[in-house]
Amino acid sequence: xxxxxxxWPLWAGVLLTLIAGFSYIAVFVWFPITRDFPWVNLLMxxxxxxxxxxxxxxxxSRDRAHPTRSKxxxxxxxxxxxxxxxxxxxxxxxFARWLPPSTGAPxxxxxxxxxxxxxxxxxxxxxxxxxxxxxxxKAPKGVLLIFYRGYW
Amino acid sequence: MCNSELRGIEKSLASFNQAGIRPVAISVDSPEVxxxxxxxxxxxxxxxxxxxxxxxRRYDLVHAGAGxxxxxxxxPAEFLVxxxxxxxxxxxxxxxxxxARPEEVLDKAxxxx
Numbered sequence: 020x021x022x023x024x025x026x027w028p029l030w031a032g033v034l035l036t037l038i039a040g041f042s043y044i045a046v047f048v049w050f051p052i053t054r055d056f057p058w059v060n061l062l063m064x065x066x067x068x069x070x071x072x073x074x075x076x077x078x079x080s081r082d083r084a085h086p087t088r089s090k091x092x093x094x095x096x097x098x099x100x101x102x103x104x105x106x107x108x109x110x111x112x113x114f115a116r117w118l119p120p121s122t123g124a125p126x127x128x129x130x131x132x133x134x135x136x137x138x139x140x141x142x143x144x145x146x147x148x149x150x151x152x153x154x155x156x157k158a159p160k161g162v163l164l165i166f167y168r169g170y171w
Numbered sequence: 172m173c174n175s176e177l178r179g180i181e182k183s184l185a186s187f188n189q190a191g192i193r194p195v196a197i198s199v200d201s202p203e204v205x206x207x208x209x210x211x212x213x214x215x216x217x218x219x220x221x222x223x224x225x226x227x228r229r230y231d232l233v234h235a236g237a238g239x240x241x242x243x244x245x246x247p248a249e250f251l252v253x254x255x256x257x258x259x260x261x262x263x264x265x266x267x268x269x270x271a272r273p274e275e276v277l278d279k280a281x282x283x284x
Binding site for chain 1: 175176177178179180187188190191192193194195196197198199200202204205206209217218219220221225226227229230231232233234235237238239244245246247248249250251252253254255256257258259260261263264265266267268269270272276280283284
């Protein structure tokens with residue numbers, strides 16, 4: 020097989036697709052500007068889609084040395100890439116929105132219900148204590164409660 | 172995502188202290204799991220454990236069956252509470268990947284006296 024026969028756009032397309040998908044979780048999720056909307060990854064997917072389209076055309080062209088083999092490989096690789104892109108889009112735009120509505124959550128202007136919970140050393144800590152224990156020697160103005168999913 | 176958010180809070184901790192706001196993280200994780208996470212990630216603000224989802228349930232923040240082995244966990248949520256215990260700002264994200272940014276919360280700090 021000579022270099023002219025290698026379907027490089029196809030392989031560039033699938034490689035870029037994988038990089039675009041994994042880099043969101045590995046890199047871009049750590050920066051709010053690329054986390055809250057995955058525009059870098061969507062751009063990479065768009066470039067990958069162009070390569071995949073060129074690769075698809077090349078794989079199905081008549082001058083391939085092994086037309087049947089070329090068509091099968093091209094079809095499999097393109098399908099795989101499309102599935103990866105679809106999974107990413109579903110994860111961000113659909114699955115990530117499957118959160119409970121929480122209509123009964125404390126609203127602005129309401130008193131937030133008091134609680135007492137153990138901290139990481141096992142000591143019982145009340146909301147009242149969090150609201151009154153000094154920060155750098157001064158009385159706090161407030162508390163930011165951050166509920167998160169846990170399980171790392 | 173949560174770690175990304177919590178790391179942002181830790182990085183801005185000096186600004187939070189200056190604004191007189193104490194960040195507090197709450198999840199279903201045990202104190203031991205929280206301790207490991209804090210050590211590993213270098214978090215220095217308080218982490219509270221609501222293993223039985225008592226507070227999470229009272230605040231209507233339960234994400235049923237979304238945890239390990241179908242356990243109930245908290246959905247992501249932030250509440251800014253003033254010193255009288257009154258809620259001054261809330262953020263109930265509609266998308267798991269979208270979280271409040273520290274500068275956004277610090278901006279709300281001027282609502283507090």
